[in-house]
Amino acid sequence: MTRNLVLVINPGSTSGKVALFSEGKLISEKVIRYTVEELAAFKTINEQQPFRKVKIVEYLKENNVRQGDLIAVVGRGGLSKPIVGGTYLVTGEMLHDLASGEYGMHASNLGAGLAKEFADEYGVNAYTVDPVVVDEMQDVARLSGLAGIERRSVFHTLNSKAAARAVLAEHHQVYEESNVIVAHMGGGVSVSAHHHGSVIDVVNGIDGEGAYSPERTGGLPLVMFAKKIIDERLDMEQVKKILAGDGGIKSYTDEIDLRIVEKEALSGNAAYRNYLDGMCYQVAKCIGEMAVVLKGQVDYIILTGGISYSDYVVSYIKDYVSWISEVEIVPGEKEMEALYQGVMRVLNHEEDVKIY
Numbered sequence: 001m002t003r004n005l006v007l008v009i010n011p012g013s014t015s016g017k018v019a020l021f022s023e024g025k026l027i028s029e030k031v032i033r034y035t036v037e038e039l040a041a042f043k044t045i046n047e048q049q050p051f052r053k054v055k056i057v058e059y060l061k062e063n064n065v066r067q068g069d070l071i072a073v074v075g076r077g078g079l080s081k082p083i084v085g086g087t088y089l090v091t092g093e094m095l096h097d098l099a100s101g102e103y104g105m106h107a108s109n110l111g112a113g114l115a116k117e118f119a120d121e122y123g124v125n126a127y128t129v130d131p132v133v134v135d136e137m138q139d140v141a142r143l144s145g146l147a148g149i150e151r152r153s154v155f156h157t158l159n160s161k162a163a164a165r166a167v168l169a170e171h172h173q174v175y176e177e178s179n180v181i182v183a184h185m186g187g188g189v190s191v192s193a194h195h196h197g198s199v200i201d202v203v204n205g206i207d208g209e210g211a212y213s214p215e216r217t218g219g220l221p222l223v224m225f226a227k228k229i230i231d232e233r234l235d236m237e238q239v240k241k242i243l244a245g246d247g248g249i250k251s252y253t254d255e256i257d258l259r260i261v262e263k264e265a266l267s268g269n270a271a272y273r274n275y276l277d278g279m280c281y282q283v284a285k286c287i288g289e290m291a292v293v294l295k296g297q298v299d300y301i302i303l304t305g306g307i308s309y310s311d312y313v314v315s316y317i318k319d320y321v322s323w324i325s326e327v328e329i330v331p332g333e334k335e336m337e338a339l340y341q342g343v344m345r346v347l348n349h350e351e352d353v354k355i356y
């Protein structure tokens with residue numbers, strides 16, 4: 001008898017999550033943590049795929065998953081070409097774009113490829129849902145101020161949309177008829193303006209915009225950054241590593257775990273307190289920017305991602321933005337459920353599958 005399992009794969013930069021769902025319920029979930037040394041053994045993110053696969057094979061063995069048990073596999077979508085939201089079949093063209101790094105490299109680029117490998121082995125389809133490049137931006141938001149450079153939409157799509165839907169459902173409101181601002185605060189920070197079901201503008205979480213985060217710079221004073229690049233003769237890979245990887249809180253403290261930074265800040269380290277406050281202050285400013293995008297018509301501001309477990313961060317930001325609207329907190333993320341639900345909407349014929 002088939003167990004109607006859906007395998008969900010979510011590769012993160014320093015860890016990965018894998019889960020099995022069936023009949024609307026989470027059956028099992030595992031966080032696979034990688035050490036810095038383990039990942040340092042690979043020169044590129046693509047090279048990590050076989051290593052990450054082995055850990056998922058072990059997980060499937062632990063859960064006794066056999067041929068015929070799976071009905072689908074879904075992986076978190078990565079940096080591919082801009083696409084509208086929805087559930088996508090994993091295709092060769094998508095895999096090519098993710099592996100090429102043409103649109104950027106992030107651990108989530110491995111999600112579709114891993115899903116496809118397991119889907120092929122178990123004879124089912126592979127999908128991705130609402131990848132980080134979902135682009136529903138209004139045209140005016142694309143202008144950067146320099147001809148030839150266009151702003152793009154890269155944000156924590158899955159969790160931001162899932163958190164928005166969840167908060168609105170609690171208030172008996174519908175996503176497609178509401179306006180919300182979602183600030184996702186994790187390793188990276190993105191802030192998105194959701195207008196009647198479309199994300200019409202974002203503070204991009206990876207290209208060097210907006211607020212700094214535990215490991216990313218956010219926006220920088222450009223002239224000074226250009227001088228640093230020239231003075232230090234930095235190449236593109238080095239520049240990208242500064243913007244996403246070695247920036248933000250890490251550049252000040254050498255630490256990316258915000259729990260440690262917060263503990264230090266609240267036990268009297270004034271410099272750490274200032275670094276932490278700076279991040280919160282910048283997130284608040286980004287929320288204000290998105291409130292303008294929504295012309296002040298904001299039903300809820302939602303703070304989500306791992307950092308929103310912090311009472312200190314939440315109250316700091318609330319102090320600046322609660323005049324705009326009610327502020328709701330959705331700590332952590334709902335990515336695994338969102339991936340599963342996206343696949344089920346297609347398998348249950350509630351939504352058409354999209355082709356990349």
Ligand SMILES: Nc1ncnc2c1ncn2[C@@H]1O[C@H](COP(=O)(O)OP(=O)(O)O)[C@@H](O)[C@H]1O
Pocket residue numbers: 012013185186187188214256257258259260262305306307308309310332333
């Ligand atoms: N209780 C907490 N208080 C403060 N920060 C936290 C807490 N729990 C997790 N974090 C921080 O959240 C960040 C990771 O968030 P998460 O959403 O899991 O990240 P990712 O973007 O990697 O998915 C880390 O900096 C972590 O220290």
Ligand SMILES: CCCC(=O)OP(=O)(O)O
Pocket residue numbers: 012013132154155156186187188189190204205206
């Ligand atoms: C904004 C793109 C997605 C992203 O940065 O995810 P993480 O914060 O999990 O690295």
